[in-house]
Amino acid sequence: MTSPDAVAPAASFATAQVQHGFEPGVHHRTAVPAIHQTAAYEFASLQEAADLFALRKSGIIYSRNSSPTQLILEERVAALEGGVSAVAVASGQAAVAITLLALAGRGGHIVAANQLYGGSVDLLQDTLDDFGITTTFVDQDDADAWRAAVTPQTRVFFAESVANPIAQVLDIRLVADIAHDAGVPLVIDNTVGTPHLIRPGDHGADFSVHSATKFLAGHGTSLGGVVVDLGSFDFGAEPEKWPQFTRSQHRFGDVVPWEKFGRDRAFTVLAKSKYVSDLGPALSPFNAWQILQGIETLDLRVSRQSSSALKIAEHLAAHPKVAAVHHPGLAGNPWHELADHYLPRGVPSVFSFDVAPSGDEDEIERVARLIDGLETFRLVANIGDARSIVAHPASMTHNHLNAEQRAAAGISLGTIRVSVGLEDPADLIADLERALALL
Template sequence: MTQADRPSGFATTQLHAGYVPGTPEYTVVPPVYQSSAYAFSSLTEAREKFALREQGYIYSRNSNPTQAVLEQRLAVLEGGVAAAAVSSGQAAVALTTFALLGRGGHVVASSQLYGGTVDLFGDTFGDFGLEVTFVDQDDFDAWRDAVRPNTRAFFAESVANPIAQVLDVASVAEIAHEAGVPLVIDNTVATPYLLRPRDFGADFVVHSATKFIGGHGSSLGGVVVDLGTFDFSAEPEKWPGLFVPHWRYGDVSLWEAFGPERAFITLVKSKFVGDLGTALSPFNAFQLITGLETLDLRIARHVDNAKTVASFLDRHPAVGVVFHPSIGTNPWKGVARTYLPKGSPSVFAFELVPSEEDAFARVERVVDALRTIRLVANIGDARTIVAHPASMTHNHMTPGQLAAAGISQATIRISVGLEEADDIVADLEQALARA
């Protein structure tokens, strides 16, 4: 009797019976590959995969089949060539910029960014010897003047969080390319349904998939998309991580081994995700895929509801200004016509009218009176939620940084959800009566 023919003991059976690795089941829905690691058919196969000479799955910190579906789907939606899914939107921003800046690099970034990104660029980057210059995203001369010999990237949000400032992507992309660097766009608020940055010259897109991609406020995740438009080979000396042979990759360069379509994402995944451990869990990837399947339907309703809510707020006597591109007096209404023909996103801010009373106290009274709308540090949820940026999501920013981002103590951010628009308006109306 061979070993294969012998009946197994209880412990062996409970570990191995009923499953053969690699068996196809032809499920319609992408399955959750809830496994930390993957079996190899031979030691030779393992050696080749670890050396990156053969593609395949090794360990879920680096890649996972469920995660791969999310990556491929978002890459196609953004018009890109490859993507890396990671543990959060913050991780997506960090790993993309780390990979581009290398050692001692410099990034020119918009002043109108999410507070966590400002913390990363303005504080943590300094701990790693990286530099940042913040500029008003509408000041094109400021973008040009900020370029240094060690500049390696421009970074901005397509629609700024929280005041919905719409970026002139094409103009900033042109300046970035004049400087020989790529433009990275955080497209979280717009999503590829409303805006594809690649169509206007951007080179990389990052998403907090936690937001509209997932859509239900249940799972963290982030995605980096290489749009395949930036020619790193034009100045290879700027990008040693891609062009200098490295012992980790068998003494060949990533560019040589993987070519222009896979080199950058391989650098992100094999080095930064692998070393820093910012892996996306298979279950979260599954939930984000499920959310992504209804993105267009949800965004269309978000947009319609947001327009209704913005119009109501614009007419309310307790509201001083509404930062939504659909409002006639909005300074970015013209830019929005070019970049957001399907409608303006549902994340925006408004301010209460000036008063002698402390602004925080007035905001607190309004926010605490809300009944349907929730006070939550998130956006892109199916539910309507609000936040007070100055004391919550952007609370680490200096007074100067808050002013540059268009945020005051009277600013309330709203992420309009999928409820009946009349119910959202009614809740705001009764709460604003307390202002």
């Protein structure tokens, strides 16, 4: 193949404007990861291209599947979670979706916690149900409910390490043991927990999923999601349950993923080569790069946010216009002991509180007056940002849930979710005081 360097200075303007001065594959020894902002990649030969498409060789084909910037992000998050490989995609929602699609398979069944982010509930009860994948929701604290929900078609258990928005702490080891007794993996959404505060794989989970938009990035600028294979689940133990891994796949040149790629890469190869490739939730190289920048300060940010959140929760717990504070760092919280066990480095900075009702005022109007009176906190549909954020789950993130589902998740009409950022906690407390004084 002719190198672009061979383009003569006298080459036509049209050719020079497209090719001159660039040589594919040249490494410039940048001190930080580079943004590989390209749609596609040049192959050295047709044989190399054929080998890459047939999975006979590992490499990058097209940015819908991967990019060098994305690969660094995947390796870094996998390392932070103690996993073996990872897949980065366009959003946390996409990460959850491709994980559950790849594991549940055709006609599969999922057992999931009631205490989930509203978007995950929508995915499970609506979209995946449309695909023929059914879900049974259970109270995450009820071990018998997890066991009773298992059917011969069950392929996945799904829960959050620390639930959004009420901050219930999952007994991961308990649920992992029940999942493994049923012969299925446990997938944990660790977005709120973060790998700095908790690594689900250390407690028996098999996959960890993140909305990288949140704490991993931390700056509120870029969407992204990552799923990490923690390398603990053996799909070869019951091969008939997992044909997507243990039978030859014609689209991959009759490759058997479990045989060729083993425990370290079978899941991620299937997820990328089939679900990411077919459905197209590609992570842009620029967003991958921005998330990498955020990860470099993850432990510093999360430690400060956790400390500030506990101070704010303690203040709210003593306020007469607050009916309840849902923060597992507080003594008396139902998940306080689990937080001590699973979160020794600190409790996440996402929690909720309930506004005390008034007999002569509509509850939503009362909440609206408080939220609209905030000046430092922002009303934003996000968490894990450097900026402190509030949301009203019943009318925002969990608005598709019916009253029974909201109650099962611990959400009332008076519940306000808080995501504490990096501002001075004294300023945040003062802002809440001003707003509460309006009630």
